Amino acid sequence: xxxxxxxxxxxxxxxxxxxxxxxxxxxxxxxxxxxxxxxxxxxxxxxxxxxxxxxxxxxxxxxxxxxxxxxxxxxxx
Amino acid sequence: xxxxxxxxxxxxxxxxxxxxxxxxxxxxxxxxxxxxxxxxxxxxxxxxxxxxxxxxxxxxxxxxxxxxxxxxxxxxxxxxxxxxxxxxxxxxxxxxxxxxxxxxxxxxxxxxxxxxxxxxxxxxxxxx
Amino acid sequence: xxxxxxxxxxxxxxxxxxxxxxxxxxxxxxxxxxxxxxxxxxxxxxxxxxxxxxxxxxxxxxxxxxxxxxxxxxxxxxxxxxxxxxxxxxxxxxxxxxxxxxxxxxxxxxxxxxxxxxxxxxxxxxxxxxxxxxxxxxxxxxxxxxxxxxxxxxxxxxxxxxxxxxxxxxxxxxxxxxxxxxxxxxxxxxxxxxxxxxxxxxxxxxxxxxxxxxxxxxxxxxxxxxxxxxxxxxxxxxxxxxxxxxxxxxxxxxxxxxxxxxxxxxxxxxxxxxxxxxxxxxxxxxxxxxxxxxxxxxxxxxxxxxxxxxxxxxxxxxxxxxxxxxxxxxxxxxxxxxxxxxxxxxxxxxxxxxxxxxxxxxxxxxxxxxxxxxxxxxxxxxxxxxxxxxxxxxxxxxxxxxxxxxxxxxxxxxxxxxxxxxxxxxxxxxxxxxxxxxxxxxxxxxxxxxxxxxxxxxxxxxxxxxxxxxxxxxxxxxxxxxxx
Numbered sequence: 067x068x069x070x071x072x073x074x075x076x077x078x079x080x081x082x083x084x085x086x087x088x089x090x091x092x093x094x095x096x097x098x099x100x101x102x103x104x105x106x107x108x109x110x111x112x113x114x115x116x117x118x119x120x121x122x123x124x125x126x127x128x129x130x131x132x133x134x135x136x137x138x139x140x141x142x143x
Numbered sequence: 144x145x146x147x148x149x150x151x152x153x154x155x156x157x158x159x160x161x162x163x164x165x166x167x168x169x170x171x172x173x174x175x176x177x178x179x180x181x182x183x184x185x186x187x188x189x190x191x192x193x194x195x196x197x198x199x200x201x202x203x204x205x206x207x208x209x210x211x212x213x214x215x216x217x218x219x220x221x222x223x224x225x226x227x228x229x230x231x232x233x234x235x236x237x238x239x240x241x242x243x244x245x246x247x248x249x250x251x252x253x254x255x256x257x258x259x260x261x262x263x264x265x266x267x268x269x270x271x
Numbered sequence: 272x273x274x275x276x277x278x279x280x281x282x283x284x285x286x287x288x289x290x291x292x293x294x295x296x297x298x299x300x301x302x303x304x305x306x307x308x309x310x311x312x313x314x315x316x317x318x319x320x321x322x323x324x325x326x327x328x329x330x331x332x333x334x335x336x337x338x339x340x341x342x343x344x345x346x347x348x349x350x351x352x353x354x355x356x357x358x359x360x361x362x363x364x365x366x367x368x369x370x371x372x373x374x375x376x377x378x379x380x381x382x383x384x385x386x387x388x389x390x391x392x393x394x395x396x397x398x399x400x401x402x403x404x405x406x407x408x409x410x411x412x413x414x415x416x417x418x419x420x421x422x423x424x425x426x427x428x429x430x431x432x433x434x435x436x437x438x439x440x441x442x443x444x445x446x447x448x449x450x451x452x453x454x455x456x457x458x459x460x461x462x463x464x465x466x467x468x469x470x471x472x473x474x475x476x477x478x479x480x481x482x483x484x485x486x487x488x489x490x491x492x493x494x495x496x497x498x499x500x501x502x503x504x505x506x507x508x509x510x511x512x513x514x515x516x517x518x519x520x521x522x523x524x525x526x527x528x529x530x531x532x533x534x535x536x537x538x539x540x541x542x543x544x545x546x547x548x549x550x551x552x553x554x555x556x557x558x559x560x561x562x563x564x565x566x567x568x569x570x571x572x573x574x575x576x577x578x579x580x581x582x583x584x585x586x587x588x589x590x591x592x593x594x595x596x597x598x599x600x601x602x603x604x605x606x607x608x609x610x611x612x613x614x615x616x617x618x619x620x621x622x623x624x625x626x627x628x629x630x631x632x633x634x635x636x637x638x639x640x641x642x643x644x645x646x647x648x649x650x651x652x653x654x655x656x657x658x659x660x661x662x663x664x665x666x667x668x669x670x671x672x673x674x675x676x677x678x679x680x681x682x683x684x685x686x687x688x689x690x691x692x693x694x695x696x697x698x699x700x701x702x703x704x705x706x707x708x709x710x711x712x713x714x715x716x717x718x719x720x721x722x723x724x725x726x727x728x729x730x731x732x733x734x735x736x737x738x739x740x741x742x743x744x745x746x747x748x749x750x751x752x753x754x755x
Contacts, residue, residue, distance in 0.1 A: 069147050073154040080158060080181050084165050089173055096177050103184055110151065110195045111202070111218040115226050119187075122234045127180060130234075134173060134241040138248040142171045159447075166440055172432075179439045186443045190450040222453060225402050229446060232409045236439050239413060243420065243432040250428075260433050 069109050075102040087142050089135045097128030151192040158185030172254050176240050183233040187226045194222035275318035276348045277325070279356055280394045282310060283363075287386035294379020301371055304382050308367040311360035311389065315353050322347050338470075341460040345399040349753075350746035351600065355525055356393050358607050362521050363389045365725040366514045369615070372721040373514075381421050385518060388414035392525040401449050401533060402459040408445070408494060411526060412438045418515045419507045427510040434507050437500065438493060445490025451483035452537070465536045475540055484538050488547060491534065495527035496578055497555045497585065501562070505574030509627075513618020514722075516570065517611040520577050524610075527581060528603050531588050535596075536754055545591045552585030553683065560690040568627045569620075569698055573613050576653065576691060580606045583684065587668050590680075593755055595671035597748045602664035604743060605736060609653045609661055612729040616646040619718040619726075620702065624711070629698055634707030642718055643703045645726045650699060652733050654692035660736035667744070 076099050083095035100123030107116035158181050165178025194202075195218055202220040204213055244254070251259050286307040294300055324330075328343035367385060371377060391411035398404050412435070420431040453459055455477075456467045467473050473480060491497075496504025504523065508516045531548070538544040559579025566572040584606065587599020619642050626632055636643045652659035655666075665688055672680040707713070736743065 069150050073150050076154055077157045077161070080161050083177055084161065084169065084174055089171075092174065092177060096180065099181070100184065103188065106151070106154075106188070107191055109147075110191050111199055112191050112194065112223040112226070113201055113203075115187075115191060115223050115230070118227050118230050122230050123180070123184065127234055127237060130238055130241055131173065131177065134245055137245045138173070138254055142174065142254075159443075163440070166436070175436065179436070179443075182440065182443045186447045186450065189447065190453070193450060193454045219457070221457075221459070222450075225453075225459070228402075228406055232406065236409065236413065236435065239416065240432065240435050240439070243416075243428055243435065246428055247432065260429055 069106060072102050072106045072109070075099075076106065089140055089142055090132060092142075093128045093131035093135060096131060097124050100124040100127060147197060148192055148195065151188060151195070155185040155188040155192070158182070158188065170255050170257060172244050172256050172259060173241075175256065176237060176244070179240075180233060180237055183229070187229055187233075190222045190226050190229070194219040273319055273321045273323055273348075275314055276321065276323040276346050276397065279314050279318070279397065280346075280390050282307060282314065283386040283390035283393065287383045287390065290386065291379050291383035294377075294382075297376055300379060300382070301377055304367055304377070304386075305371060307386070308364040311363050312357050313360075315348075315356040315360060318348060318353070320349050320353070338466065339463075340458070341399070341463055344403050345460065345462075346397040347399050348397060349750050351750040352396050354604060354743060354746070355396055355528070355607075358604060359389060359392055359521050359525055361728075362518060362607065362611050365611075365615075365728060366518045369514045369719065369721045369725055373719055378421070380417075384414050384417040384421065385515075388418065388518065388522050392522050392529075395526055395529040398529075399461050400459055401452065401461055401464070404529065404533065405442070405446060405449055408490070408526065408530075409442055411494075411522060412442065415507065415519055415522060418519060419511045422510060422512045422515060424510050424512070430503075430506050430510040434503055437503060441490050441493035444486045445493075448483040448486030448488075448490065451479050451486070455479060455483070461533050461536055468537060468540065481541075481543075484534070484541065484544060487530075487534060491527070491530045492551065494523070494530055495581055495585075496523055497551045497581065498558050501555060501558055501575070501578045505562075505571055505578055508574035508577065508614070509568060509570040513570070513614050513621055516574075516618070517614035520610045520614065521607045523577075524581065524584070524603050524607050528584065528588075528600060531585070532754070535588060539591070539755075545589050548585050548589030549680070552582040552589055553680070554582070555579060555585065556582030556683070556687045560687050560694060563694045564690070564697075567629050569617050569629050569702065570614075570627055572629075572694065572698055573610070573617060576613075576694065577606070577610045579687060579691065580610065580653065582687070583665065583668055586680065586684065587671060590671055590675050590677070592671060592675060593748060593751050595668070595675065596751045596755075597744055598664055598667035598671050600747050600751070601740065601744050602661075602668060605652070605660045605664050605733075608729050608732050608736075609649055612649040612726055612733065613646065613653065615722055615725050615729070616642055616649060619722040622722070623716045623718050624713065626711070629701045631708060631711065632702045633705040633711065634703070635713070636703040637707075638713050639718055641723055642726070645723075645730050646703075647699060648730060649726075649733065650695040651692075652737070654695055655688045656692070658734075658737045660733050660740070663737055663740040 079095045079099040083092045086092040104116045104120035162178045162182030199218045202217040323346040324343040330339045330341050391407040394407040416431045416435050455473050456464045559575045563572045563575035584599045584603045587595045652661040655661045669681040
């Protein structure tokens with residue numbers, strides 16, 4: 067059951083991230099998808115991958131994107 | 144349960160398709176890059192699902208475990224090791240792309256791919 | 272000494288890291304980079320042939336099925352790897368020599384990228400592990416992007432970002448293909464996968480297997496700059512510094528042949544595989560030469576010609592006989608050296624004139640006769656004029672396609688060679704022989720001595736390989752006999 071919920075969360079946040087007008091929100095939603103994916107890896111019996119995924123895709127990548135957005139512009143368009 | 148793997152397969156296909164769509168059709172370069180990271184996540188998810196074993200255990204040999212029971216019940220750890228590398232590679236390519244975007248933004252003042260990338264070909268008349 | 276096999280990758284990798292860490296010390300960095308660059312071609316020459324298992328994990332014999340499994344990442348070092356790693360090591364040495372003599376203050380990150388690229392292609396050439404190859408394929412893409420972005424040419428950042436975006440669509444596709452192979456066979460070792468395919472453990476006609484071929488093939492097209500990626504590939508050559516471009520094209524050729532040899536060992540039983548390779552190679556030959564005709568920027572022209580030459584390599588491998596694969600690999604070795612010679616030579620002209628448009632150049636023969644003569648010989652070698660090395664490999668390719676029963680392909684190959692000759696001579700005429708335009712100022716501008724030295728070394732190799740091709744072809748033929 068958990069994997070279905072997590073899958074829905076991942077796909078929804080991926081789509082929401084790409085239709086946001088505000089790029090900072092998109093960065094946060096990317097981190098959300100990454101963190102949910104890390105939980106899914108835990109369900110799939112890969113705790114080591116889950117740890118790496120939680121750190122890299124859940125925290126570092128959104129911070130990178132947010133920094134790039136801060137240095138450029140916040141709105142899409 | 145085959146159901147788990149089916150759900151995972153759908154999720155990874157959905158992530159790859161969303162990512163490909165945004166990498167090809169969305170104009171904003173940062174969203175393109177976010178889409179590319181979704182492609183990578185989808186592929187990683189697929190490879191982890193290869194190693195998954197329904198009703199299995201985490202492939203870490205704890206003290207006190209029976210070795211033969213462990214060998215027949217643990218998930219296959221090789222794909223997990225590959226995905227670890229792949230996640231880090233994905234993050235580093237993303238960082239390089241964002242750095243290039245930040246440099247280019249200073250020159251063009253916009254994040255639109257149409258202005259930033261395709262326009263060089265118009266200024267160089269020999270580029271088709 | 273088999274211990275030297277991993278050192279071929281470790282030495283440039285460690286050098287790259289150390290140089291970027293201590294790039295503040297200018298003099299030390301220069302000497303260190305020079306010493307490491309000398310070592311790069313020497314290590315493969317001194318090393319013995321053999322296998323290296325990382326971590327010392329020897330292959331395991333499964334008593335139940337009677338099959339051998341390779342648990343470790345395996346490096347296999349044979350004559351083929353020796354000549355290609357030696358060639359790329361020599362080229363790296365020449366490029367770093369040119370770079371060190373050109374600038375008083377060297378940039379640590381740039382040297383880092385050059386060494387990183389060399390380490391990556393060396394590992395791709397040596398490895399027998401498909402995922403290990405993928406990792407270094409990604410590192411190579413990053414190094415290439417860095418080399419392009421580090422040049423001071425206009426729009427190099429745009430080109431680098433474009434290449435990177437395309438690459439980060441192409442490489443997950445390749446990873447997905449590797450994932451399918453892993454799901455089918457449970458291994459990432461190429462020898463194990465090939466054995467599983469040949470013993471019928473994998474259904475060769477299953478859609479998953481075909482899909483994995485399609486995905487890895489897509490990654491190969493991206494890595495080698497075959498159509499539809501020929502425009503971006505020639506673009507990154509023209510946006511890199513000339514000596515950087517000389518190294519970039521050797522990276523392209525080596526990554527192309529190392530991926531295609533791995534694909535060949537896995538998928539050779541599928542008839543569609545060879546058709547696909549021949550189709551895309553012919554497309555690359557025709558598109559490369561015809562687009563080269565229309566260029567006015569001579570760096571772009573050489574870039575497209577290099578893509579056209581890649582088609583010859585693919586053609587040899589796609590035909591699938593021992594003789595044709597030998598011819599294709601020999602052509603790959605020749606292309607690495609000849610194209611590097613042309614890039615360095617035209618780079619010397621850019622240095623001396625600050626001009627890349629052929630229409631604004633002319634009469635350079637009187638000012639730079641050494642460069643002119645060496646470039647002429649290099650161009651003739653690329654077009655396949657006897658007795659230079661390009662002639663020997665193209666002759667072998669034509670003979671191979673004739674003996675396979677495809678006279679059309681050999682006629683096409685000859686026509687593309689003639690077209691290459693025409694493109695080169697046309698550009699050469701406008702640059703060197705045509706009267707000098709009045710507004711072109713050539714006084715007081717010298718070609719760097721290091722570039723002439725590098726061209727001389729490459730030219731000697733071109734002529735030697737043209738006169739004694741058997742030195743190389745015999746060993747390559749033995750290697751090809753081993754994988755068929």
